[in-house]
Each structure stands twice: as C-alpha cells, then as structure tokens.
Amino acid sequence: MTARSIRLRLLLAGAAAIGLALALAAGGLALLFDRHVERVAVADLDSRFLALAAAIEPDANGKPVLRSTPIDPLYMQPLSGHYWQIRLGDQVQRTRSLWDYTLPLPETPPAPGTATVLTLPGPRGEALLVLDRSLRFGTRPEAPLLRLTLATDRAELAAARQAFLAELLPYLALLGSALIAASAVQIGVGLRPLAATRARVADLAAGRRRRMGADLPEEVMPLAAEIDGLLEARAAELARARARAGDLAHGLKTPLQALEGDADRLRQRGEGEIATSIATIVTAMRRHVERELTRARLLTDPRHAETAVMPVLRKVVAVLQRTPQGEDTEWVLSGAEDLRARIDAADLTELLGALLENALRHATERVTVQASSGAEELCLSIRDDGPGAPPDLLHLLTQRGLRLDEAGHGIGLAIVADIAEAAGGRIELANADPGFEARVWLPLVA
Structure with a gap:
C-alpha cells in the first residue's frame, strides 16, 4: 500500500x-481508580x-486525656508515612512516627461531627492525604473541642x-490490536465493491464488457454512470469521425479518377510532362485520402471486435485468384477454422488484401x-517466393511513400502497420529463403 491508498x-x-x-479510556480509568483508592x-x-x-x-x-495509645507498628516507626x-x-x-513535626493544619477546625479531607506536606516534604475531624468531649455546649487528624x-496511592x-x-x-484488526477486516469488506468496480474496468479494457452496468453498489453507481456516459459519447464521436473520414475519402475518389483519366489523355496527345x-x-492526393481513412480506422475500438480469420482469408484470396496473375499463382492456405482475432472484419480484410496483393505482385509461382x-x-x-527486398530497406518498408517497384502507391505496408497497431498488434518483415515474408501478430480471442 502506498501513501495514496x-x-x-x-x-x-x-x-x-x-x-x-484507548488513551482517553486509560486516563479515565486511572482517574476513577485514583478516586476509588482515595475513598x-x-x-x-x-x-x-x-x-x-x-x-x-x-x-x-473530667478533662479529656489519651489513656492508651493505639498499638500499631506503622505509627511507632519514625517517618513511616502514617501519622x-x-x-x-x-x-x-x-504519634511517634511524626517525631517532632507538627502537621500544618488550617487555623479553623472543621465543625464538630464533620470531617475535612486535605493534602498537606509531611515531615519529609511528601504529600499527605489528611483526614481532619472535630468532636466535642461531652454533650454540654461548653464541652471541650477535640481535633483529631490522621x-x-x-x-x-x-x-x-x-x-x-x-x-x-x-x-x-x-x-x-484486536480493534485495529477488526477495523482492517471492516475496511476490506467495505472496499470490496471497489475491487468489483476495478474488475469491471479491467473487463472494459480487455473487451469482455461494453459498459459498466447498473448492478454495482449504490455508492459507486455515480462513477459507473459517468464512465458509461463517457464510453457512449466516445463511441458516438468515433462513429462520426469515421463517417466524416469515409465521406471525405469517397468524395475525393471520383475527382481523382477523373484527373487520372485526363492525365492519360494528355499523355496520348504527347503532353507527357x-x-x-x-x-x-x-x-499525393490519393496518399492523403488513404491516410485520412487510416486515421479514422485508428479511432475505432478493437476491444469489442471479433473476426473469424480463415473465412476472411479465403474471401480475399478468392478475389485475387480472379486476376490474371492470381490465376497463375499457387495459393497454399493453412490454419485452424476456429481462430478468431480481436479486430474489425473490414480492417482484417484490408490488412490481408494489402499483404496478399504485395505478395502476389512479387511472387514467382507460390x-x-x-x-x-x-x-x-x-x-x-x-510468404512469397519472389526475389525479396534489399536488406538495408526492410526497416523502411512500412513508411509511407516508399516503393520498391513502380506498381502501387507505396502506402500498402504502411496501412498494414497502422491497422495492426490500432488493433493492438504488430508487423514484422523479413526476407525468406527464397522470397519475402510478412508476419502480423494480432490479439487472439480465447
């Protein structure tokens, strides 16, 4: 536990x-004990x-005299503390224990038949508990007054x-110690709902839940409601952002295609430059469009997505097999049918499309x-069986605009890297013997 716990x-x-x-209780008990002992x-x-x-x-x-001294060793011993x-x-x-010391009593004795409890200095300067009483020796009003002090x-004490x-x-x-231990148990029981809340947040992060839910303790429900509200707002904002990026990209495709057609016609007329x-x-404009689409894709939340890998793979390969080069290429596919990746199906399709198009473009036979x-x-x-890539350029292949040939726009592998990173995965490129191999790791759905 830290200081912020x-x-x-x-x-x-x-x-x-x-x-x-407990300190107050000890002080109170000591005071009560003092009073009891004094009584x-x-x-x-x-x-x-x-x-x-x-x-x-x-x-x-008829005068009062002390006929016999009470026999008590405490009063016979000098400075015994009892006088x-x-x-x-x-x-x-x-008493003999006082030796030649006289107790410094107040001048006015207590009323006959009453007693006064005092604290006076003793023969050694110690504090004495003193009982001072007066009584009349006889029943007549003029009877002598006796003052006895003990x-x-x-x-x-x-x-x-x-x-x-x-x-x-x-x-x-x-x-x-017992109370502190009981307090620790009580705190643990009281904070247990926070552990459940933390588990809910972990489930949100892992994609096992979409919202916090309403079955949490009353004290943490406001927090859970705020989190769910933020998630709803974020999901809506992501959807709007992706829609805006998609609209922008599709809106620019037609003008770009028209410009490409104009460029071809100019080239045919001899205006090559x-x-x-x-x-x-x-x-350049197409690269910007693809970049905006990729940025929109990076805003999506892949934690709740699940996609079966093999059906998407077979679908992309089937499309490529209808191309002239794809018909002449041998495709070898392997993998378990129950493999599921935590990625959107459209994103996986685009990722596999870019990688397979790149492999097909450089493959010799397989x-x-x-x-x-x-x-x-x-x-x-x-993996393809083509010539591979220059070793000194392998680490640059995922950068936008880098092309090893004149086909394509130089952004395919960059898009693959962006998609993999957005899904929580990664990509690794390497030369095989022979050919070129791209490995993509994606989060697995258990």
Whole structure:
C-alpha cells in the first residue's frame, strides 16, 4: 500500500481513532481508580479515627486525656508515612512516627461531627492525604473541642495507581490490536465493491464488457454512470469521425479518377510532362485520402471486435485468384477454422488484401499463408517466393511513400502497420529463403 491508498488512509485513521479512544479510556480509568483508592484510604483513616477517639477518656477532673495509645507498628516507626495528631485545647499530642513535626493544619477546625479531607506536606516534604475531624468531649455546649487528624503518604496511592496502569496497559494494547484488526477486516469488506468496480474496468479494457452496468453498489453507481456516459459519447464521436473520414475519402475518389483519366489523355496527345505532373499530384492526393481513412480506422475500438480469420482469408484470396496473375499463382492456405482475432472484419480484410496483393505482385509461382495461435496472440504469416527486398530497406518498408517497384502507391505496408497497431498488434518483415515474408501478430480471442 502506498501513501495514496484509500485502504491505508482508512486504516491509519482508524488506528489513530482507536489509539486516542484507548488513551482517553486509560486516563479515565486511572482517574476513577485514583478516586476509588482515595475513598478507600479515607475510609481507612476514618476507621482509625474511631479507634483513636475511643482511646480518649476523662480524667479525675473530667478533662479529656489519651489513656492508651493505639498499638500499631506503622505509627511507632519514625517517618513511616502514617501519622496522627490530637489537639486537646492548647495541647498537641502526636504519634511517634511524626517525631517532632507538627502537621500544618488550617487555623479553623472543621465543625464538630464533620470531617475535612486535605493534602498537606509531611515531615519529609511528601504529600499527605489528611483526614481532619472535630468532636466535642461531652454533650454540654461548653464541652471541650477535640481535633483529631490522621494522615497517610500519597506515594502509596500513586504506587497503587502505577501498578494498576502497569496491569491495565497490556490489556489495552491487546484490545487495541484486536480493534485495529477488526477495523482492517471492516475496511476490506467495505472496499470490496471497489475491487468489483476495478474488475469491471479491467473487463472494459480487455473487451469482455461494453459498459459498466447498473448492478454495482449504490455508492459507486455515480462513477459507473459517468464512465458509461463517457464510453457512449466516445463511441458516438468515433462513429462520426469515421463517417466524416469515409465521406471525405469517397468524395475525393471520383475527382481523382477523373484527373487520372485526363492525365492519360494528355499523355496520348504527347503532353507527357504535364501528364506526369498531374499523375504525381493525384498520387499525393490519393496518399492523403488513404491516410485520412487510416486515421479514422485508428479511432475505432478493437476491444469489442471479433473476426473469424480463415473465412476472411479465403474471401480475399478468392478475389485475387480472379486476376490474371492470381490465376497463375499457387495459393497454399493453412490454419485452424476456429481462430478468431480481436479486430474489425473490414480492417482484417484490408490488412490481408494489402499483404496478399504485395505478395502476389512479387511472387514467382507460390504464395503461402499460415495462421497460427499462441497464448494470447494470433500470427498471420504471408510468404512469397519472389526475389525479396534489399536488406538495408526492410526497416523502411512500412513508411509511407516508399516503393520498391513502380506498381502501387507505396502506402500498402504502411496501412498494414497502422491497422495492426490500432488493433493492438504488430508487423514484422523479413526476407525468406527464397522470397519475402510478412508476419502480423494480432490479439487472439480465447
């Protein structure tokens, strides 16, 4: 896949969206986990508050005193990260783990019976999760106010969050991979109609279909309709162009024949120089007419044409056999009857006519025509037993105007080359031993 691939773009966009969604999900889950862990930690501090409050009893004068310190190794170890602090009036009692550090509580205590959750610095500068509560020791309004504060190191909460994310990320990565794979499958299924459209276009190019058709998915039907419209317009334009070229050629044939007749009459009167000049002009004009016909033929679409080769070959040979030279020539034809070429029948007739006329003109006794097929091409071999052509001129024989003799107009082989090229084939000329051989390859209809 390249940077211009729709599949790659959709896959990258889907992967980016999935990655963003999973990142947001991981952030959301981490936030929810933080809040849950903090609630659990606050609940634990609250339960420790109750145990600590239960250890406060009145003395002989009715004043609150801490009779017994809760036995907990976490509060006995200095700087353990777990602390409590009690303010009894002006007196402050604190756990051994705080050592000589006093928690920097707000001046105003929370209302009796309420609690405040704070974040305060600890003895080592660490962030502490603090539960600050107040209560009255007794039921009278003048009963002394007690302020109990419990704290735990937030580093433990952060460690729990890191451990949660460490366990969560592999699962998110696995989920992301599964979602990207599912997205790839979804994209493949979604783009499958484009493959069908591509196959239709390939069938158009190969001549297996004439139009895209109307049985494609709704999303690609506008494209298919536009392609079919272009094909219809192109076919109509080709037909008009060929008709115009044909009209031009046929319109010029009669005047050219009249000029040839005038040239013959002038020659008979002894005006040879004028007759030769007129004949030269007529020949040049005839070449232009043939060129326009060939150009019109090149505009046709051979992909949908099919022509049986052997019937056309026999028809052309039958016409040539009615000529004086054709009657005296031996014709040897060979080839399978089911051979079909992807070329218009009229074009094949003109191609074979030009080649067979050329072979007949140079043959001594025999003209051999062989039709054979390969994997994707059909080969037509036309061979005479004449003197052949100069080797240094072989590559020039398909150029317009080149003649090795005075017969013809020097455009026959050029027309053959144009017709073969327009049909998607090619021509090869070579001297045989003896004679001259022309081989034409044309697309084969399977």
